[in-house]
Amino acid sequence: MSVAIVGxxxxxxxxxxxxxxxxxxxxxxxxxxxxxxxxxxxxxxxGGESAFEGPALGVxxxxxxxxxxxxxxxxxxxxxxxxxxxxxxxxxxxxxxxxARWWAxxxxxxxxxxxxxxxxxxxxxRIRAGVxxxxxxxxxxxxxxxxxxxxxxxxxxxxxxxxxxxxxxxTVVVAAGCGTARLTGLPIRPVxxxxxxxxxxxxxxxxxxxxxVDGREVYLVPRADGEIVVGATQEERTDATVTAxxxxxxxxxxxxxxxxxxxxxxxxxxxGHRPGTPDNAPLLGRLDxxVVVAAGxxxxxxxxxxxxxxxxxxxxxxxxxxxxxxxFAPGRFR
Amino acid sequence: MSVAIVGxxxxxxxxxxxxxxxxxxxxxxxxxxxxxxxxxxxxxxxGGESAFEGPALGVxxxxxxxxxxxxxxxxxxxxxxxxxxxxxxxxxxxxxxxxARWWAxxxxxxxxxxxxxxxxxxxxxRIRAGVxxxxxxxxxxxxxxxxxxxxxxxxxxxxxxxxxxxxxxxTVVVAAGCGTARLTGLPIRPVxxxxxxxxxxxxxxxxxxxxxVDGREVYLVPRADGEIVVGATQEERTDATVTAxxxxxxxxxxxxxxxxxxxxxxxxxxxGHRPGTPDNAPLLGRLDxxVVVAAGxxxxxxxxxxxxxxxxxxxxxxxxxxxxxxxFAPGRFR
Numbered sequence: 001m002s003v004a005i006v007g008x009x010x011x012x013x014x015x016x017x018x019x020x021x022x023x024x025x026x027x028x029x030x031x032x033x034x035x036x037x038x039x040x041x042x043x044x045x046x047g048g049e050s051a052f053e054g055p056a057l058g059v060x061x062x063x064x065x066x067x068x069x070x071x072x073x074x075x076x077x078x079x080x081x082x083x084x085x086x087x088x089x090x091x092x093x094x095x096x097x098x099x100a101r102w103w104a105x106x107x108x109x110x111x112x113x114x115x116x117x118x119x120x121x122x123x124x125x126r127i128r129a130g131v132x133x134x135x136x137x138x139x140x141x142x143x144x145x146x147x148x149x150x151x152x153x154x155x156x157x158x159x160x161x162x163x164x165x166x167x168x169x170x171t172v173v174v175a176a177g178c179g180t181a182r183l184t185g186l187p188i189r190p191v192x193x194x195x196x197x198x199x200x201x202x203x204x205x206x207x208x209x210x211x212x213v214d215g216r217e218v219y220l221v222p223r224a225d226g227e228i229v230v231g232a233t234q235e236e237r238t239d240a241t242v243t244a245x246x247x248x249x250x251x252x253x254x255x256x257x258x259x260x261x262x263x264x265x266x267x268x269x270x271x272g273h274r275p276g277t278p279d280n281a282p283l284l285g286r287l288d289x290x291v292v293v294a295a296g297x298x299x300x301x302x303x304x305x306x307x308x309x310x311x312x313x314x315x316x317x318x319x320x321x322x323x324x325x326x327x328f329a330p331g332r333f334r
Numbered sequence: 335m336s337v338a339i340v341g342x343x344x345x346x347x348x349x350x351x352x353x354x355x356x357x358x359x360x361x362x363x364x365x366x367x368x369x370x371x372x373x374x375x376x377x378x379x380x381g382g383e384s385a386f387e388g389p390a391l392g393v394x395x396x397x398x399x400x401x402x403x404x405x406x407x408x409x410x411x412x413x414x415x416x417x418x419x420x421x422x423x424x425x426x427x428x429x430x431x432x433x434a435r436w437w438a439x440x441x442x443x444x445x446x447x448x449x450x451x452x453x454x455x456x457x458x459x460r461i462r463a464g465v466x467x468x469x470x471x472x473x474x475x476x477x478x479x480x481x482x483x484x485x486x487x488x489x490x491x492x493x494x495x496x497x498x499x500x501x502x503x504x505t506v507v508v509a510a511g512c513g514t515a516r517l518t519g520l521p522i523r524p525v526x527x528x529x530x531x532x533x534x535x536x537x538x539x540x541x542x543x544x545x546x547v548d549g550r551e552v553y554l555v556p557r558a559d560g561e562i563v564v565g566a567t568q569e570e571r572t573d574a575t576v577t578a579x580x581x582x583x584x585x586x587x588x589x590x591x592x593x594x595x596x597x598x599x600x601x602x603x604x605x606g607h608r609p610g611t612p613d614n615a616p617l618l619g620r621l622d623x624x625v626v627v628a629a630g631x632x633x634x635x636x637x638x639x640x641x642x643x644x645x646x647x648x649x650x651x652x653x654x655x656x657x658x659x660x661x662f663a664p665g666r667f668r
Contacts, residue, residue, distance in 0.1 A: 245589060248596065
């Protein structure tokens with residue numbers, strides 16, 4: 001069996017890896033442009049982002065979170081998978097009101113400012129309340145993609161696919177993120193996100209910080225090497241412009257949370273586009289006899305890579321359609 | 335007569351141009367690194383920056399401001415010399431109190447918010463008061479340097495000078511900005527400045543804006559092509575790091591002044607070092623029989639380039655020491 005995967009981002013590569021492990025002859029066609037994974041912070045929040053999303057997506061996210069430790073270990077190199085967990089934070093009284101409902105639903109005990117600062121001494125004393133979510137972890141998506149590319153050396157072909165008719169393979173898996181819309185006609189729209197990378201001495205922060213700051217959502221993801229990823233705007237726009245307002249909002253929130261970050265280097269300003277769908281859940285499964293889709297992961301592409309790889313590899317290599325796939329059928333919006 | 339100029343920034347090149355016009359055989363030795371001119375916004379504020387500086391410096395600045403129109407015209411290309419003038423602005427009541435004394439000294443009538451917005455419709459309605467200073471103009475330093483380099487083609491040698499002993503010339507003019515300290519032992523220190531460049535549709539702003547915003551000084555210099563330079567931090571530091579706090583302060587002040595700038599692209603973040611001296615006035619004149627110094631222009635290098643070129647060219651080519659030079663003798667701190 002020969003399978004071509006269109007798209008060499010974290011989803012396409014993860015599927016390819018799992019297929020190769022099943023003995024399938026896989027080729028990945030990649031246009032060489034960096035995808036959303038290059039910008040993504042790599043928060044693995046199985047609950048964090050699903051507050052307003054359907055129960056099937058919650059199941060999918062939790063399953064993938066459970067797969068991540070083995071997925072990361074299997075790559076054989078350090079990809080920054082870190083289990084310190086996340087501090088959920090609220091700066092003002094209004095921010096606490098906004099977050100409290102969610103914390104209660106997760107049954108996380110609310111920590112006082114002094115308890116938060118015991119865990120993270122660099123936090124601003126202005127922060128009113130927070131929680132520790134040990135199950136909300138992080139990984140470095142750039143390292144994951146580099147490791148997957150190493151594993152798949154020789155199987156990745158530099159090629160921009162203009163039409164699926166060009167692709168010579170018995171089965172074609174379209175994992176092209178936002179580009180999937182152009183190739184399949186499926187309703188995937190780009191959702192712009194601006195993300196910053198700060199750099200300083202390692203050790204300032206240990207946890208992922210996921211906060212509401214004066215009504216704005218912001219997260220800080222500290223890497224072991226001193227990099228701190230600050231994200232993200234969420235804009236229904238297609239342009240790739242780093243804007244003054246976007247950077248201002250992110251920096252203001254970051255420095256409000258951790259005042260010492262003012263001295264950190266602003267090392268990178270980037271823009272990515274999340275592949276959003278009408279219900280913001282991914283499109284996973286058969287489109288027709290030849291074409292399988294694995295796209296539209298919106299904000300959850302990094303978290304969902306392991307479960308997507310398992311489900312799609314099982315479908316393609318073993319012919320097994322996991323019942324969960326029914327909830328994410330690519331044709332569900334027709 | 336052969337003259338070598340050490341330093342190919344705006345000061346060294348301006349001197350070289352004036353010497354060539356007097357028939358002198360000039361070579362410019364340049365290390366290829368961009369100097370403060372590359373970061374500078376190019377505000378020509380003969381009064382704006384001298385509030386706390388000595389009267390001789392005020393005379394020097396005014397003389398140079400008077401020379402700028404001919405200097406710019408003589409370059410034969412558009413270098414962005416613009417006479418629309420500057421709006422001095424104050425956001426809060428405290429900011430007005432801070433600025434009012436200075437405006438009174440300059441005898442500039444204070445304009446109401448509605449009058450300011452007639453001149454600049456994009457200004458925030460929160461701005462309390464301002465003035466129009468028609469004599470405070472702007473030029474684009476990068477264009478000036480490019481034009482001077484064209485004029486001096488063939489006379490600029492790529493060479494980093496480690497010691498003045500290496501330089502083969504009857505007269506050596508040291509115009510090496512912060513590097514002058516290393517070559518001469520004179521007390522010039524780098525004063526770090528962070529500057530942003532935003533980009534958007536041309537026409538949003540017409541005037542230079544020079545403002546106090548919640549106690550912070552900030553300026554916005556709009557170019558004809560839609561670029562808006564936002565500066566500058568002033569830090570007694572030698573590092574070249576773009577910091578989160580520096581960018582945050584500049585963006586916050588810029589968006590407070592002109593809310594629509596939030597949609598502009600953040601196109602460049604740069605760091606430069608102003609060559610400061612103990613009294614923050616330049617060092618101009620003979621150091622010994624062979625060495626002449628033209629350095630230490632601190633925040634005023636672009637403004638002072640024409641007068642520096644006239645004074646130093648007169649000294650070197652004609653042997654005429656303008657009386658004003660006595661106030662800026664390089665040896666005055668010994």
